Structure formats: structure tokens, C-alpha cells
Amino acid sequence: MECRSIRINAPGEVEIIRTEIPAPGKDEALLKVLYGGICGSDLGSYRGTFAYFDYPRIPGHEFSAEIVEIDEENTYGLKKGMIVTCNPYYNCGKCYSCQRGLVNCCEHNETLGCQRDGAFSDYVVMPLERIYDGKGLPARTLALIEPFCISYHGVKRADLKAGDKVLVIGAGTIGILAAMAAKEQGGEVTICDVAQGKLDLARGFGLDRFILNHGDGTFADQVREATGANGFDVVIEAVGLPSTFENCIEAAAFGGKIVLIGVGKENLDFNFTMIQKKELNIFGSRNARKEDFEQLIELVRGGGVDLEKVVTDEYPFEEAERAFREFSENAGKMLKVVIRFAG
Missing domain, CATH: 3.90.180.10 (Medium-chain alcohol dehydrogenases, catalytic domain)
Known part of the structure; x- marks a missing residue:
């Protein structure tokens, strides 16, 4: 057959x-x-x-x-x-x-x-x-459980605290699922994208703020407005481009956390001293584990997401x-x- x-x-x-x-x-x-x-x-x-x-x-x-x-x-x-x-x-x-x-x-x-x-x-x-x-x-x-696991595992890497200001860069599926996971864990969540259409779709998920990155130098201004000039406690990268990683470095608060979920093929030349200056905690996140699958099946069954x-x-x-x-x-x-x- x-x-x-x-x-x-x-x-x-x-x-x-x-x-x-x-x-x-x-x-x-x-x-x-x-x-x-x-x-x-x-x-x-x-x-x-x-x-x-x-x-x-x-x-x-x-x-x-x-x-x-x-x-x-x-x-x-x-x-x-x-x-x-x-x-x-x-x-x-x-x-x-x-x-x-x-x-x-x-x-x-x-x-x-x-x-x-x-x-x-x-x-x-x-x-x-x-x-x-x-x-x-x-x-x-x-x-849909597996992509949620990818996002959920990444968010867990940041060890979110209730009330943390979280920025998710990338409003694709993984980014929106990461935003949902961060919201479920008590974060105040902002999501950012270069496409207005993606942000329009993201508005249906109960998030707190939305940033359209025009690429015209206003990204930093929008970050300052969203955080009272403090920067975000946690920034989650869900795109996989050099420019979006640089956005993470720029948007993170001093002492903040960055989680990289996105996968890319390009190299990046940047002022890495900003990592030291801000004393940033940068976490890679790859795949997920058995417990992530089991936890999310129960979470979705219970109506949490x-x-x-x-x-x-x-x-x-x-x-x-x-x-x-x-x-x-x-x-x-x-x-x-x-x-x-x-x-």
C-alpha cells in the first residue's frame, strides 16, 4: 500500500x-x-x-x-x-x-x-x-503544541517574574506564542514587528502594547515610551536576523535578559561592549523538552490558552x-x- x-x-x-x-x-x-x-x-x-x-x-x-x-x-x-x-x-x-x-x-x-x-x-x-x-x-x-513548546521553552529560560516588562520581537507564530506564554506567566507584554499586518493579527491575543518598527530610527523612542525610559526586563527574539538581535541589545534594560529563539544564517558585527555595559543576561533557546509538551497539553486542556x-x-x-x-x-x-x- x-x-x-x-x-x-x-x-x-x-x-x-x-x-x-x-x-x-x-x-x-x-x-x-x-x-x-x-x-x-x-x-x-x-x-x-x-x-x-x-x-x-x-x-x-x-x-x-x-x-x-x-x-x-x-x-x-x-x-x-x-x-x-x-x-x-x-x-x-x-x-x-x-x-x-x-x-x-x-x-x-x-x-x-x-x-x-x-x-x-x-x-x-x-x-x-x-x-x-x-x-x-x-x-x-x-x-499546534510543538510550536507552542518552542516559545514556552524560550520564555521559561528567562525565569519571568510577575510584572516584568517583556518585549517580543517578531509577531509571527513563534513570537505570538511566546507573547502568550509570557502573558500567562504574569508578564506585561509588548510585541514588535516590521509588518503592520502581523501586528494587526497580534491585537487579538490580549497583549499590552504594540510597536511597529519602521526602521527609521524611532524604535528606541518607542521603547523609551513603553518602559518609562528604563528598557525591558526581558526581550525575546523570534525572528533570527542580525538587525533584530541588535534591537534586543538596544531595548533591554540594564541588567535585563535576552532570549534568542529565532534561527538565522547571517553574521553580525556589533558593539559587543554593550553586553558588558548593561550586564545583560543572554540565553539561547533550542527546541523543547518532554515536560514542555506535557505541561502545555494540560495548560491547553484547562483552557489557559x-x-x-x-x-x-x-x-x-x-x-x-x-x-x-x-x-x-x-x-x-x-x-x-x-x-x-x-x-
């Missing part, structure tokens, strides 16, 4: 290919994919700008699925018919990071859809330890090429784009 997969052959070139349905091995399950989200890295892969991608490759690491084949004597409590989501970050288990339990930043990390073929197929095989029960959440909502609000567009599997093309052409007007595989 054949299995359809979406493959990016080269920048701007997407096709649907046909392969055999994979067979699960020991401690693995066969999953029928229900929904998949196109994330910023997938879009970067389509455009040829993402740092961790080789062609040709099946993309996709944000997804929900139904378990269709599994050894039900497993120790994870997983059963056939469960609607699940998965941790797509494969760690080696041997490097220094893994030895210390920092599996999300494994030195040899391979993420589905980036360093190895991803989940944009009718069927995929996953290790049981990476499959998480969706606890009754709708399949489309479950496909309405993830569905980030979905602006949905396409059927057969229109995958159009989904990528239109997302690339209209990124300033779209947030989360999902592909409906089945269900």
Missing part, C-alpha cells in the same frame, strides 16, 4: 511523492498523520534560507496523528486509536549535553523535517518514547504546493498555516 509524502526538492520546488508505508520496529508505532503545521523553518526551507536543511527533504515537525499500529503491552500507556502529538527532536544520548540531561540541545540533534525526513506524510513511524497522548484535545489543536486563534489558513494535503507558495508570498498577512492530511 502506498503512502503519499510532501517533499521539498529545491528552494521553491514542492511535490507530492509516493512511497511504501513504513513498518514500525521494536518500541515504535505506526501513526496516521492528521494535521501538520508549516512553521518558520519549513518556510525558510522552501525559500532556501533555513540553516538546518538539506535537499531533497520531507519537511514537517509540527503534527498530530492517530496511532494505527502499536504493541499495546508497552510501558507508556499508549493505545491504538489514540490521537497524539510527538517530540520531533532526536538526540544522540551520548554527547556531553545528553549526559547532563540537556537533550533539547544535543550536539548531534536531528529534528524531523530538518536534519532528517519529517512528518508530512500519510503515515510515519515514531519511537514510543516520543509519542504523547493528546488527552482528548482536537487533532488540529494538537498539531486558546491555540486555535493562531491558525489563519488551512489547506488539504493535495494543495501542499499552493500552501507553501501562498505562505511565502503572503507571510506578512498569515500566522499559522496548517495542512489537513486526514480526519
Whole structure:
């Protein structure tokens, strides 16, 4: 029996290919994919700008699925018919990071859809330890848990205190989800973008302030106005450009914290002494951990966050090429784009 997969052959070139349905091995399950989200890295892969991608490759690491084949004597409590989501970050288990339990930043990390073929197929095989029960959440909502984990993990790195003034730079999906996570943790949240359309979408998420960065030198003035000239306690970078990192340095308060979630390919030449002068605390944030998935499934189940609000567009599997093309052409007007595989 054949299995359809979406493959990016080269920048701007997407096709649907046909392969055999994979067979699960020991401690693995066969999953029928229900929904998949196109994330910023997938879009970067389509455009040829993402740092961790080789062609040709099946993309996709944000997804929900139904378990269709599994050894039900497993120790994870997983059963056939469960609607699940998965941790797509494969760690080696041997490097220094893994030895210390920092599996999300494994030195040899391979993420589905980036360093190895991803989940944009009718069927995929996953290790049981990476499959998480969706606890009754709708399949489309479950496909949004992974990007929320990326944002949530980054926000946790900052160890927010209630009342902290937080700036999120980048009003794409990851930025808005980071803003939602910071708000849920008690922050007073401002979000910034260069696209008015993105900020217009962000206004529906209960945030406190909005900054349109015109690139005309008024960014610093808007930061001073928003913070009483103090700067932000926490700045979260969710774009991945040299200019947005410089914005972080500029916007952070003396003694402030900066979290870098965005991924880019460009170098930056800047006055690094500002890090010393402001005594800034700068944190990288990569991937997420099992506890992030589990905590967010419970948070969303409890009504703490309405993830569905980030979905602006949905396409059927057969229109995958159009989904990528239109997302690339209209990124300033779209947030989360999902592909409906089945269900």
C-alpha cells in the first residue's frame, strides 16, 4: 500500500511523492498523520534560507496523528486509536549535553523535517518514547503544541517574574506564542514587528502594547515610551536576523535578559561592549523538552490558552504546493498555516 509524502526538492520546488508505508520496529508505532503545521523553518526551507536543511527533504515537525499500529503491552500507556502529538527532536544520548540531561540541545540533534525526513506524510513511524497522548484535545489543536513548546521553552529560560516588562520581537507564530506564554506567566507584554499586518493579527491575543518598527530610527523612542525610559526586563527574539538581535541589545534594560529563539544564517558585527555595559543576561533557546509538551497539553486542556486563534489558513494535503507558495508570498498577512492530511 502506498503512502503519499510532501517533499521539498529545491528552494521553491514542492511535490507530492509516493512511497511504501513504513513498518514500525521494536518500541515504535505506526501513526496516521492528521494535521501538520508549516512553521518558520519549513518556510525558510522552501525559500532556501533555513540553516538546518538539506535537499531533497520531507519537511514537517509540527503534527498530530492517530496511532494505527502499536504493541499495546508497552510501558507508556499508549493505545491504538489514540490521537497524539510527538517530540520531533532526536538526540544522540551520548554527547556531553545528553549526559547532563540537556537533550533539547544535543550536539548531534536531528529534528524531523530538518536534519532528517519529517512528518508530512500519510503515515510515519515514531519511537514510543516520543509519542504523547493528546488527552482528548482536537487533532488540529494538537498539531499546534510543538510550536507552542518552542516559545514556552524560550520564555521559561528567562525565569519571568510577575510584572516584568517583556518585549517580543517578531509577531509571527513563534513570537505570538511566546507573547502568550509570557502573558500567562504574569508578564506585561509588548510585541514588535516590521509588518503592520502581523501586528494587526497580534491585537487579538490580549497583549499590552504594540510597536511597529519602521526602521527609521524611532524604535528606541518607542521603547523609551513603553518602559518609562528604563528598557525591558526581558526581550525575546523570534525572528533570527542580525538587525533584530541588535534591537534586543538596544531595548533591554540594564541588567535585563535576552532570549534568542529565532534561527538565522547571517553574521553580525556589533558593539559587543554593550553586553558588558548593561550586564545583560543572554540565553539561547533550542527546541523543547518532554515536560514542555506535557505541561502545555494540560495548560491547553484547562483552557489557559486558546491555540486555535493562531491558525489563519488551512489547506488539504493535495494543495501542499499552493500552501507553501501562498505562505511565502503572503507571510506578512498569515500566522499559522496548517495542512489537513486526514480526519
